Amino acid sequence: MGSTNSTLSKIPNAGDLMQETGFSPAHIVRLYDRYKALDKDKKGHLCPQDFGAIKELAMNPIKQVCQEVLDFPSFVRILAHFRPVDKNRPKDPNSPEHINSRSNKLKFIFQLYDQDKDGKISRQELLQVLRTMLEKQVTEEQLESIADRTIQEADLDRDDAISFDEFRKSMEKVNIEHKMSIRFLR
């Protein structure tokens, strides 16, 4: 643990990060190493090109995640969203919700879809998401019909866009804890 501790001290704000995200020190160190490994030019932050170097990502249709420039805390925060929900962790009633709570996970996904950050998923944004995920042979017409239908199902206040509340409501039945958790991030 000696090396962990010394590395830990190198990481700025490690303590706050651990508090906020719930990662253990070993995890933080591991993530830091990974961060450093990804940051090939030693810029100190991750830019989209670094993500491009991960070749498995090239096959992944969802790439918006890797848009912005990321510094280490944001890197950790993003990954923290995928920690399995920890039922035993004591919840301080005053502190904000855990970063990997169900609501926050949903918010993360919502932000992925909502690219212009206006708090709503418009039809255009939805179309874009669908486009990236649907394979060949789907016509524009079909895409639009799917998008229309999707919005229709979820949109309760009829403003032709999905707000976060509507999103959350429509995902009630989905087992988010399971579907959005990665085991080794526990």
Add this chain to the structure above:
Amino acid sequence: MRLLPTCPCFLGASLLVCVTLPLAAGGGANASQSRPAEINVTHVPVVTVKWHHVETSYLVALWILVAGLNSKLKSFFPESALLIISGFILGGIVWGADKAQTFKLVPRNFFYFLLPQIILDTGYFMPNKLFFSNLGAILVHAVIGTCWNAAAVGISLWGCYLGGAMGNLQIGLLQFLLFGSLLAAVDPVAVIAVFEEVHVNEVLFIWVFGESLLNDGVTVVLYNVFDAFVSLGGEKINAGEIIKGIVSFFVVAFGGSLIGVVFAILISLLTKYTGKVQIIEAGFIFVLGYLSYLTAEMLSLSAILSVTFCGVCCQKYVNANMDEKSVTAVRYAMKVFANGSETMIFVFLGVTAIDTDIWVWNTGFILLTLLFVLVYRFMGVFFLTWILNRYRLVPIELIDQIVMSFGGLRGAVAYGLAASLDETRIKEKNLMITTTLIVVYFTVILQGLTMKPLVKWLKVKRVSPTELKLIEKVNNRAFEHILAAMEDISGRIGDNWWTRGWKRFEDTYITWFLMKPEARKNRDYLFSIFHKLNLEDAINYVTEAEKRGSLAFLNQTDGTIVNFEKKLRFSGVMPDIMSELDFGEKSNISDIKDTVPSVSLNIHEHEMKRMNEDFNAHHLLQQHLYRSRKNHRHKYSRSNFSINQSEDEVQEIFQRTMRSRLESFKSAKMGVTPAKKITKHPKKDPNHKTTDKSKKHPYGDEDFEFSEADSAYSGDGGATGGSSQRRGTYTMGAGVENPAFMPEMDTPPPPWVTEAEADTSVAPSQGAQRYLPWSPRNLHRLAPLRISDRSTDSFLMADAPATEESSEESPQQPSQRDGTHM
């Protein structure tokens, strides 16, 4: 409720009965069966009643028919229990008539003729994804749980025997262990029979079910090992023998599975080449499945494992390779056989009870066995699940564990093993048989009866029958992608890595080997079925319309009807109209009336747009989401299964495709360029990186290929991209179309097209077309047309120098891509 599907099952059952009856009858001569003494033939008999010829078969068939008609009670009585009770009655009748049980369930018949098809059926319909993702937990339960059960029951009984609770028996520790091992295994037949009616959530189901299948490996080993030990006698057992026992477990289990896999490969290969003999290719599956069982049995490996893996591994390739009709035939036939066998097994289990020869009553033994079996099952399940929960994302709840323990039913396999004990070595064979029967009856009848109420009472999470909403589906798939991305980013190998790795391996090597080339190329092979489905639909539509009587055009001449059908086939109006009609809306019908005489497709285009309901969108989505993980709606019910629903949706897509192809074809013929559906890429967002290189080939507006594979596995992606391109060019068969026609854009260019491109109202030359998209900057620009470099279009072939350059450029591409996008 289950009456209709069970009717064929009874026919099947009675067929089976007639076959096995001579064997099952045990040779007991029935007084009434004996031929009458010599009669003096004094006249020519016109009609004779030869009751004695058919007596046995007739009785049993009749009985099974009666047994099956007890559908009224089925709502709260599990069918298996009903069958056993019917078996009791039948056995009572036969015994009353013969004073001896002629209809015993002989173990050999059971193991060779009744069991294999049930297991083949379960393997063939196994939800693979669910099964393999839970395989670890299943194995833990199957192996460790069964060993624990066997050891615990055996040793406890022995302890009680020593304590004198059972009186005087000629039995030793080894025999107790043998008895424990044959009783330890959870029975797949019983589990299916009971759980089928109680729709619990998938994880719970697959754990119990998978365990019941895989524990056969353990059971066989334990049984044989202890049998051998009993023969050897207690003195000769030393470490060497025990080690041999452990080794034999691995050999038996893996050997059995390996044989299953080998036969699965054989079946897949066979179906790959039997395109010409479709009538009999369905039969091969059964024959080879049965052979896999027998082969494993011959080599004293685990036969159940063999058949299970045979079914599990071959289902995908067989379904892809065979003609749709054969697939349906196989499905139905499997269900019939499996149902029939199951019915027979339970009836015979009941019949076998009514036999005074075997009944030996020993209160202590029997009651203690029952108690231990139950208790140790609970203990085993709870303990193992507790361990497993520490490694699971979402722990299995207590309630599910209770149901799982409760679902540890013993069944015919245990009885079969007990009945095949050697009585010379095991003096108490009859006692064991009796006890086994009682345990089986207890678990099947009592636990089966109480399972449903228990599940309801405990509020176990059930399978929700509602269809997922669109947004849920989209998100499910999105999650998978995101998870995969996260795993890659964080650099650790997670579960998804294995799944993806396997999928990639499978896509490149295995499908090449085992699937027909056509099936492989159009992975949406269903396209080839659509012509047939469309034809059927056209006929259906016409008959339906006649029933409704409200479509005037049907009174017109045949010529119009023919047109109508042909138009409908391509326009895909039918399913929507059908559903519209069902809802009683008449609004669309008048439109159809107006448009009938002409072969105009435009109106139907509007119809299509208006009729985009959940139906289309849902199924479309389901079908076309990227293939990383396919969601399976698992179908494990024995009696309740439907043909894969997704055919409908792909049908519509195909119809649309065909319609627009017809459009473009028609308009090209008339020299009018149709409104092109331009590939709308999300390129307006400069940061939105896409590895997609849209290839728009001359005809299909919809057939643009997202050859996303290019960047990663260029060979494979190119192959599929190229081949699909070729498919597109061939099917229309309208000759080579001049690509120069294409870029006339009637519709105003979409707003995100940059000004520079909007100015191009003239078709770029072919060379330019090919070059346009390939510079890194232009990747992000919307270029309407790209022609595949694999196209065999003669226009393109003529550009020889261009081809060389293009091939030179393409290897550069992946590296370029990596640099520019992320």
